[in-house]
Amino acid sequence: MTANTLSSGFTPPPHLQVTWTDPVTGREGYVVIDRLVRGVSSGGLRMREGCTLDEVRGLAAGMSRKEALHYDPANRYIPLGGAKGGIDCSPHDPRAREVLGRYLDAVRSLLKHHWTTGEDLGLRQDTLDDVLAELGVDSSIEAIYPLLDDAAEARARLADAFAVDVDGVLLADLVGGLGVAESALTALDHLGIGRTAARAVVQGFGSMGGATARYLAQAGVRVVGLADAWGVVLNPEGLDVERLLRTRDGLGGIDRSQLRPGDTEADGDAWLDITCEILVPAAVSYCIGAAEQGRVTARIIAEAANMPTLPEAEAALHARGTLVLPDFVANSATNAWWWWTLFGDIGTDADLAQRKVRDAMSRLTADILTGAEEHGVTPREAALGVVDRNMGDIEARFGRPGEPAADHANGGGHGDPR
Structure with missing residues (x-):
């Protein structure tokens, strides 16, 4: 950069x-x-x-x-x-x-x-x-x-990918959270914090939040708090994410009958107060404002939800050294996986799909954090710089709406992406 x-x-x-x-x-x-x-x-x-x-x-x-x-x-x-x-x-x-x-x-x-x-x-x-x-x-x-070159073939490939099961959860419900987790783990590495020494709190336990919690736990991070629409469950020694993931309801509700000895419950707003290194807002927008940011102890906020951190809060968090991984970076893997699969950049093999997500998200996050550090800006500002550059390249190749460009004028097909 x-x-x-x-x-x-x-x-x-x-x-x-x-x-x-x-x-x-x-x-x-x-x-x-x-x-x-x-x-x-x-x-x-x-x-x-x-x-x-x-x-x-x-x-x-x-x-x-x-x-x-x-x-x-x-x-x-x-x-x-x-x-x-x-x-x-x-x-x-x-x-x-x-x-x-x-x-x-x-x-x-x-x-x-x-x-x-x-x-x-x-x-x-x-x-x-x-x-x-x-x-x-x-x-x-x-x-x-x-x-698409062959719409029927592409749709069949995507349908097959949506049917892939990974340890009891559909691949389509996992790739977004895998991307969030990989982005957060890359940030941990950037800060020099060991993965097994880190604790995480995830607000929201639907497709995105549940998968994020799963992959953080698999990497050795202790998931010490999970929030759903009915409150917070917590355990400083780490929750059994897999057990809770397999028994949640269709909208991400945690089955309290599956809690273990040592697991406790708290009010829904308590997720902000739990001491952790990684905080993952994965449910609603605008949930970390100027008042809420002062309660955050995390070194990393990985925005799995869209627009969870308000600008004033993000500025204050940045000033005290908290990395806010912006939503359009951290939660971008679901969107990318859809199109990689549909257009044929990847097939339906779960291991290959997860590897591509991991590689793309770790590389992207590392580049953005390095650029932010080099230029003394926030991760969001560094990421927006990458976006601006890529948008310029896309417009040069395909033109703005109503404007011709080399590939655009030739039909914009996919036969030769170069």
Whole structure:
């Protein structure tokens, strides 16, 4: 990284934003396409009470960064633009599924041509797939098909990968957390902290938080606290992550009947107060603000959730030496794995997939932390510099929307990624 790769800090306005109002319940939903690459964008769909347009806009911009971060001109996968969807409705609302159906029906033209999406906070992929099938929509990633050499083969490969089981948990539910864990472990190495001497606390025990806890524990880190929607379970000697992972419910709820002697419970807010080296917010946005950051003891915050740390809090944490690994870095592996698999950069072998995730995340995190140290900036600023450089390379190759470029003018296919 050189000085001229640091980010300018400028965030352009989104390409498109849509607000939808449910005619039955009055609930609102949103789609924001931050940018398009070859006419397509990527980003998940979340359902939560209180979801706002500003939230979705920020998440969409984060997806543009997450996509660009993994650009490698040698890969068949070329990063897409960033997008995000959100519905202001609790997933526990008895009308949630019908609200989801009306929302998806309303935005189906975007799904068909410009927005590829998948599960996010409060929404599982199988639910999304079922509702889309009921609407006669082929897939949540239909917009990507024109960019594939063989869409049928690619879809079969991705379906096979989604069926791969790794020690009782689907590979698709593990790769994101593996990426978060690998990023955190690389940061531990950067700080010279031994893995077996480190303690971790994870807020959220769904796909991302559960997998992060699993891989941290496998690396020798003691997971001393786990938080779900009903509170915190903790043990200073380390929780039995595997036992709790196999018995959690579909939305990441911990089965308290599976706690061992020595495990205790605390209120939901207590996760911030537990002494640890690694803190993983893996559930909700905006949960570490100016007031909360003073309670954090961790040396590393690995943002498995999207936008969990507010800027003022991050500045204060950085000033006292806490490394904040930004969301668009730490939680980027799920997105990358989807596209690596779909485009054929990797197959369905779990060991090879996990190795690629580990290699990509450790290299990326190490480069960003080294660059941040060299230039006296935060890890986020260093990562934004990498994003800016990669976005420039992508635009030079494929052009901005409506502008020609060498590959773009020749159809933008994948026959020769060079």
